[in-house]
């Protein structure tokens with residue numbers, strides 16, 4: 508049993524908030540949020556600011572071949588495996604200021620508070636900024652942590668293309684953040700990730716802390732439908748090979764499949780492309796990605812099978828070609844019980860209201876859990892809104908979660924002296 512920190516140990520919430528507001532100035536969005544997409548110049552700027560703060564905190568940087576940043580605070584036992592604490596600094600194109608960023612900067616704040624308090628730990632602490640968590644520019648999401656966990660090869664990752672056809676590998680080199688470290692060679696004693704909930708439950712239940720026990724599983728199914736380019740005005744309805752109509756029927760069907768698997772299932776589409784995307788040309792090609800998620804393995808597999816089978820029927824009836832590729836996937840995740848208990852006990856000790864939570868969104872912790880004991884801490888967000896520039900949290904919420912993270916990390920890294 509490792510010693511738990513005293514309840515008076517807290518982070519410096521003002522300093523955490525100041526860092527969040529400073530980072531939010533980099534890669535500003537158009538409505539108060541952020542557009543700091545992975546491997547853009549803005550991402551590079553955000554990385555440099557983060558490194559500056561880590562340098563001030565006396566951390567040593569390591570960067571791997573996927574561009575993930577590992578900032579180490581030494582422990583007293585050189586043989587002890589480090590406790591990793593992190594999340595991601597990259598954002599959606601219309602992202603909020605806190606998704607991912609809160610977890611990276613709260614991990615840094617925990618280390619800065621250890622420095623202020625003169626705390627030594629047996630295990631080193633490694634503050635981590637995972638590259639390309641969002642998967643917005645280069646699918647799939649959690650790409651770098653997926654390579655780290657052995658789920659994707661480096662070659663697969665380097666060849667992922669953004670909508671302009673640029674590859675991950677080229678863009679990583681262009682911004683100068685391709686490290687030399689082999690990906691995944693680092694061994695972890697444990698991994699913690701602090702994140703906004705990105706859902707409405709904690710706020711609705713008036714709870715300050717989410718004790719995350721699980722994360723729901725996901726499929727990203729990329730459909731490519733082939734129709735026939737033709738004049739939207741002079742082509743009789745009976746002669747049309749209408750890929751756009753097939754897409755709309757598939758979207759309706761995805762909604763029905765997700766609703767048929769309630770409670771605890773979601774399905775929808777966030778991205779689609781028409782080609783040639785001209786107002787008066789029926790599309791020759793339509794590509795879109797269906798995003799389905801649920802904590803239940805059976806439901807996840809059943810939904811995928813149903814959607815693919817029904818889509819094939821819809822396309823056949825319209826004479827539209829249909830191909831589908833799974834471009835993202837992870838099964839439902841169960842986090843480490845010992846670490847989950849430490850998070851819960853830390854919330855208790857600190858007097859914060861809390862409840863068990865299943866994460867709706869995917870996180871790098873889902874892949875870290877494949878290679879080390881892992882868990883998450885969550886705080887509420889206003890209206891449950893995220894992946895929207897209006898994403899909002901309070902300083903109090905941010906600080907409470909950071910205090911819990913601080914305690915759980917200290918307990919796991921083992922305070923010495």
Ligand code: HGY
Pocket residue numbers: 640641642648649867868869870
């Ligand atoms: O898609 C997700 O759940 C995460 O935001 N990348």
Ligand code: MN
Pocket residue numbers: 595606607640702870
């Ligand atoms: Mn995130």
Ligand code: MN
Pocket residue numbers: 599606641894
């Ligand atoms: Mn996100």
